[in-house]
Amino acid sequence: MKIIKGFKTAKGALSREAPREIFGGDAREQTVRQIIDEVRKRGDAALLDYTRRFDGVGLVSLEVDKRQVKKAYQKVDSELISALRLAARRIRSFHLKQKNLVWRLAQGGSIQLRALERVGVYAPGGTASYPSTVLMTAVPARVAEVKEVILVTPPGKEGGVPSPTLVAADIAGVDRIFSVGGAQAIAALAFGTRSIPRVDKICGPGNIYVTLAKKLLYGVVGIDGLFGPSEVLIIADETANPEYCAADLLAQAEHDPLASAILITTSARLAEEVEQRVEEGLKGLRRQAGESLKNRGLIAVVANINEAIELANLYAPEHLYLMMRKAENYIKRIVNAGCISIGERATVALSDYVLGPSHVLPTGATARFSSPLSILDFIKLTNLSKVDRASLLKLGKAAAIIARAEGLEAHARAIEKRLEGHY
16 A cells, blocks of 8 residues: 655545546446436336346346245355344344434424335345345335335346345345346336336445446436445554554455545554555455555555544545544544444444444545435425414515515415405
8 A cells, every 4th residue: 555644745645526437427328328218118128138238147037036035045044144134133223213313303293204105225246245235225214114115136147136135135124126237227216117116216336337327317216325436534543453454444445446445644653554464464355455455545644633634524435434542532523424433343344234324325525415324315304384373474574575576476466365364
């Protein structure tokens, strides 16, 4: 990993524009537009064609039979099943607390809360399975009382959805599962096909084609956000354990060649020790971890924690990890982060699986204006207006004056008609 020194140099390295991989208009966006158009026109036929072409799988049916879900339990290690159930319980408990808080705030009577009718959750797949993503998206939807949860995920090379994904879907309470991925899956959820029902909102991370499809279809369907490569920024002082710092940087780097793993520290000694342990730790990991650390890994040495926090707020990371003395004292000064981990025991890897909050988090500096996936993604608010005589008399004249100032005479008259009967 590259080590740089000084606040000014680090600020230049950590300043970033919206990543082209997500928001740019290039040949991939044109490809996604074509896929969307084909799915809109041809429905299931296009989905089957694209699954054959992109995944190398010829499917007879897009929907996973419930008998396959039951059989999946026989193919998954019992320890993994227990771990998934534990994770689901913790995710459910965390989001129930959110739900109770939101419901209490709505009891004043000025808004009405409704869960969405039907949502689609996307889980990456193909070369690997991500049962944790199924739990992190479907469980909050269920807690929010969404009536129907649909899962789409790419088939494996043998044609089926990986068994751990099916088990996670069953534990999470998913209603229907479809073996289709990529931009074509997003288009199917947005428009609906003969097999796949149209949904109100699509949630979950995916590759660049999935992200571009969500971007292009927003408005046709709701989305939770646009998610790019994963990222962690660690702030550490001289008391931090260099082995732990290195382990978390390596864990982040193995996500994706485009993942970002960054350490900002006030200790030059720690920087050197972490850099050495990272190089040692790369042995035996996926090649992409090395690519990520070479191209997007960074260690910055700054003068003090205040400079480190300013840089963190500038970068607005998905994961921010505080490994320093009295870390809790600095939390209120963090304004841009998807998730904050505090103290040496709180490795980001735990939050990826079992702590409870969803691991679907804002990336690419979007933590400046967006939030982690929560039950708020699965409910909608409707304003309620009821006016008594006293309120009409108090507010009516002012409303009519504003209406006329805007040239809306009929608006003013509608208000004054009510006022006439009360004076």
